[in-house]
Structure formats: structure tokens, C-alpha cells
Amino acid sequence: MSEFEDIKQHPNFCAAPWYSFYTNGFDSLRPCCVFQGTLGAVAGRSPDEIMDSEELVELRSKILKNDLPKPCIESCIKAEENGFTSHRNRMNTWYSDLKNGVTVEQMSERVAYLQYYDLRMSNLCNFKCHFCSFENSSSWFDDANHLPGEEVFYSDPVTGNHVPTKKKIWKATVDFEKLLSDNVEYLKYINISGGEPLLIPETYKLLESLQNHKKFDVVISISTNLSTIHLDKYNLLNQLRNFERVTLSASLDAFGQRAEYLRKGTNWGTIVSNWNSLKKFQREVNSKINLKVHTTVFNLNSFHALDFYDYIEKNFEPDGISLNPCSSPEIYNLDNIRPSMRRELISHYEARANPFFQPVLNQLKSINIDHFSEENFSHLRKIIFALDKIRNSNFHKALPEWRDYI
Numbered sequence: 391m392s393e394f395e396d397i398k399q400h401p402n403f404c405a406a407p408w409y410s411f412y413t414n415g416f417d418s419l420r421p422c423c424v425f426q427g428t429l430g431a432v433a434g435r436s437p438d439e440i441m442d443s444e445e446l447v448e449l450r451s452k453i454l455k456n457d458l459p460k461p462c463i464e465s466c467i468k469a470e471e472n473g474f475t476s477h478r479n480r481m482n483t484w485y486s487d488l489k490n491g492v493t494v495e496q497m498s499e500r501v502a503y504l505q506y507y508d509l510r511m512s513n514l515c516n517f518k519c520h521f522c523s524f525e526n527s528s529s530w531f532d533d534a535n536h537l538p539g540e541e542v543f544y545s546d547p548v549t550g551n552h553v554p555t556k557k558k559i560w561k562a563t564v565d566f567e568k569l570l571s572d573n574v575e576y577l578k579y580i581n582i583s584g585g586e587p588l589l590i591p592e593t594y595k596l597l598e599s600l601q602n603h604k605k606f607d608v609v610i611s612i613s614t615n616l617s618t619i620h621l622d623k624y625n626l627l628n629q630l631r632n633f634e635r636v637t638l639s640a641s642l643d644a645f646g647q648r649a650e651y652l653r654k655g656t657n658w659g660t661i662v663s664n665w666n667s668l669k670k671f672q673r674e675v676n677s678k679i680n681l682k683v684h685t686t687v688f689n690l691n692s693f694h695a696l697d698f699y700d701y702i703e704k705n706f707e708p709d710g711i712s713l714n715p716c717s718s719p720e721i722y723n724l725d726n727i728r729p730s731m732r733r734e735l736i737s738h739y740e741a742r743a744n745p746f747f748q749p750v751l752n753q754l755k756s757i758n759i760d761h762f763s764e765e766n767f768s769h770l771r772k773i774i775f776a777l778d779k780i781r782n783s784n785f786h787k788a789l790p791e792w793r794d795y796i
């Protein structure tokens with residue numbers, strides 16, 4: 391049995407906490423980027439101390455007992471039930487390349503080294519996307535302060551409690567360059583997102599460090615809003631010249647006026663121009679770079695997602711598109727739509743019959759209309775129109791397909 395087959399025999403197994411850790415601008419320790427909540431704090435810990443931390447040991451022990459915690463079920467298992475490729479699926483696939491012959495039965499709490507760094511080094515971002523929050527975008531700070539009934543808070547990395555804050559931009563206190571040099575011989579994957587990583591100097595410093603260590607075979611993955619590809623003296627494309635395995639994922643879920651509304655801060659012309667620069671770089675300088683589009687399907691872009699997909703395939707010609715369901719905040723979930731809209735959407739997706747969107751259709755069909763929450767939907771409505779006031783924008787003008795539903 392191949393090692394991947396071995397992992398597939400264990401339906402709820404997730405390898406992430408055996409070789410990966412995630413941290414963010416608030417120093418939170420998690421096994422991966424989709425795990426909602428926190429296990430503890432990262433600051434001051436060496437790679438070995440992170441691997442042997444009580445928090446990761448406990449999570450590994452739970453997974454070996456087939457006792458997946460709630461954040462894993464909410465983020466990964468539910469997505470898989472509808473046919474999406476979950477983060478757990480991806481982490482298990484990568485791990486099957488790394489685990490050197492150890493089967494799940496033979497796994498104990500520590501069989502590997504820290505090989506995957508998943509970093510959000512700051513919340514600094516120039517966009518304030520609808521389904522985002524202050525923790526992931528500093529630009530949300532002012533809007534969240536003006537929304538009635540909302541307060542600006544971050545999650546304490548140790549307790550997970552919400553702590554009100556008046557500080558807009560947060561940066562991790564972790565010494566990332568040290569974390570890299572202490573572990574450079576084992577490091578295989580580095581995933582950088584934000585905030586907007588291409589506005590954060592630490593991103594470019596980390597790439598410089600990798601170059602200094604001649605670590606050109608590390609798998610680098612950067613998720614960006616594509617608003618820029620340089621910062622002051624740093625030019626991303628110059629830095630990526632010699633790396634052999636790079637994926638740049640543009641987080642896009644709509645085009646044109648809808649993109650400019652849903653991901654506030656977007657200038658669609660700039661996105662197109664930056665994408666074209668990346669394609670030119672791929673053609674002329676480094677053909678090993680992968681250019682992908684990372685799409686989140688949530689209620690507000692659900693009518694548009696099929697047109698968006700066709701547009702991107704035709705005009706961007708990406709090396710791949712990944713489709714992800716929005717699991718948080720809850721009000722943006724695909725489940726939070728009126729039953730009449732759900733019926734319309736099912737017809738819309740069935741008529742277009744695009745197999746890529748089968749997981750979306752599955753999710754729509756699995757919604758239990760008896761569980762429709764008027765309260766959640768009213769909250770969505772309240773947030774949309776309050777944000778329109780704050781941002782001087784117009785929901786119905788930007789997304790006319792919603793006129794009959796909200």
C-alpha cells in the first residue's frame with residue numbers, strides 16, 4: 391500500500407500538526423491557516439519547542455484517537471462532505487511525500503521535524519473585503535469602529551478570548567529570520583499570506599534569507615490580493631528569479647465592479663495589469679512559477695461565480711483555480727440565503743452544468759431550509775447597508791442580481 395493510500399484508510403486523520411505550524415500578527419499558534427481559534431502563543435519558541443509544545447502534542451494525540459476537534463470539523467470535514475478539496479486533503483497529500491515510510495498506525499506524537507511554515511506576519515492590508523475582519527486586515531479597523539454594535543478586538547493567542555484594541559496594525563513579535571535559519575535544513579514548504587504579504591517588508595526579508603541560504607528548492611506559496619508586486623526597494627519578481635517551486639495565488643472571487651465592491655480597495659485595472667506582469671515574468675524569466683487563482687464562494691458572489699470562472703479562464707489563463715467555501719464569518723456562508731434564492735441558485739448552477747462547481751451545487755442542495763435563520767440574514771442585511779453608508783458605496787448598484795433578495 392502506498393503511503394498516501396495508507397493515510398486514506400484513516401478517514402479523519404490530519405497530518406498537519408506533525409509537520410506544520412501557523413502563526414499570525416498576534417503570535418497565535420495553530421496547526422494550519424484554516425483552524426479557527428488558537429492553541430497557544432508562538433513567540434520565543436524555537437522550531438523544536440513548537441513541535442514539542444503541549445498544544446501540538448495534545449492535538450496530535452486527539453487525532454490519533456480519531457477525535458478531531460471542532461475547528462477541524464468546521465473547516466475541513468464539512469467542506470469535504472460537499473465535495474470540496476479541504477486543507478486537510480492538501481496537507482495529507484504533501485505529508486505523504488515527507489513521512490519517510492512511517493504509517494499512521496506507527497505514528498506517535500513526534501515522527502517528523504517542522505517542515506511547513508504557514509505565516510501571516512502582520513494584519514497590514516490595503517483592502518477591506520466584505521468577509522474579512524480586523525484580525526486579517528488593518529483596513530477594517532476604522533469601519534469596524536463605525537459599525538453599530540461592533541467592536542474592534544483580537545483573539546488572545548493563549549486564551550482565545552476577544553480583547554478590545556485601539557491598535558490598528560499588528561506585527562508578530564516572532565523572529566522569523568531566526569526561525570528560518572534554526573530550521574533551514576528541514577524546511578520544505580513556506581506559505582505566506584496576510585494581511586497583504588506584498589505590503590509587508592518581512593515577506594521580502596524572508597525571501598532574501600532563503601536566497602542567502604541558497605534554499606532555492608523550498609516550495610514557496612504566496613497568497614496575495616494582487617494590488618502590488620513591489621514594495622520600496624523590493625521587487626517581488628527579482629526576488630523570485632531563482633526559486634524552483636513557487637506558487638503565487640491571487641485571491642479573487644469576482645471581476646470588475648463586483649470585485650471593487652466585494653473586496654473594497656480593489657482597482658480592477660491594477661489587478662489585470664499586475665497579472666499580466668506575472669505572466670510575462672513566467673514566460674520570459676522563470677517558467678517554474680505557478681500562477682493560480684484562489685476563489686472563495688460565499689453568498690454575495692454566488693450568482694456571479696460562474697461568470698467569474700469563465701472570465702478568468704479566458705482572460706487570465708491561470709495554471710489552476712482553487713475553489714473554497716466560506717466557513718467564517720457565518721453571515722457570509724452560502725447557507726445564509728433566503729429559500730427562494732436557494733431555489734434560483736440551484737437552477738442557475740444546474741443550467742450551466744459546470745462540473746467544477748459541483749461542490750457548490752451539493753452545498754446548495756444540502757441546505758436545510760427549515761434551519762433558515764431570519765436573524766442571521768437580517769444581520770447580513772444590516773452589515774451590508776451600514777457598510778454602504780460608511781464606504782459611500784451601493785450594494786444594489788454593484789450587485790444588481792441581489793435586488794429581489796435583500
Ligand code: SF4
Pocket residue numbers: 404405406407421422423424425426461462463465466477478481
Ligand atoms: S483538519 Fe483541517 S483545520 Fe484541522 S489541522 Fe488539519 S488542516 Fe487544519
